[in-house]
Amino acid sequence: MPLPLPNYRDIVDLIKKGATIEAQEKIMQLREAALALQEDNFALREENRRLKEAQSLAAKLIRDGNCYYREEDSDRKHPYCLTCWDADRKLVSLILGRDAMRGITTISCNVCKARKKNA
Numbered sequence: 001m002p003l004p005l006p007n008y009r010d011i012v013d014l015i016k017k018g019a020t021i022e023a024q025e026k027i028m029q030l031r032e033a034a035l036a037l038q039e040d041n042f043a044l045r046e047e048n049r050r051l052k053e054a055q056s057l058a059a060k061l062i063r064d065g066n067c068y069y070r071e072e073d074s075d076r077k078h079p080y081c082l083t084c085w086d087a088d089r090k091l092v093s094l095i096l097g098r099d100a101m102r103g104i105t106t107i108s109c110n111v112c113k114a115r116k117k118n119a
Contacts, residue, residue, distance in 0.1 A: 005029060005030060005033050006026035006029055006030065010026060011023050011026045011027060014026065054089050057091065058089075060072075061080070061085070061091075063082070064076065064079075066082050066107070067079035067080060067081070067082060067094060067107065068080040068081075068082060068085055068091075078093065079093070079094040079096070079107060080092060080093060080094060081093075081094055081109040081111065081112060083109065083112050084109060084111050084112060090111070092109055092110075092111045092112075094107045094108065094109050095107065095108050095109070095110065
């Protein structure tokens with residue numbers, strides 16, 4: 001738990017008493033606290049930006065079967081992994097393949113495949 005921050009009156013009283021070293025220490029505490037607040041503010045703004053981007057992207061995704069597609073991908077040529085988006089909010093392109101024996105198109109995700117191997 002952080003120490004309570006000194007206030008302006010505490011610092012003024014120390015200076016009036018001639019305790020300039022103690023006053024300087026209190027001023028340094030305030031500077032450190034201000035820097036920590038700036039860092040927290042930056043981190044929160046960055047997190048907010050990322051969340052807004054993800055929300056905007058989510059609004060533009062369309063689920064079709066076991067894949068997601070972007071709204072603008074009207075011909076459905078670029079599928080994205082359902083699991084990766086739903087679990088991690090990561091838009092991962094799927095690999096399209098062809099099973100010649102069965103005559104079907106296959107899809108696979110290298111990220112999910114790697115996750116299963118490492119689990």
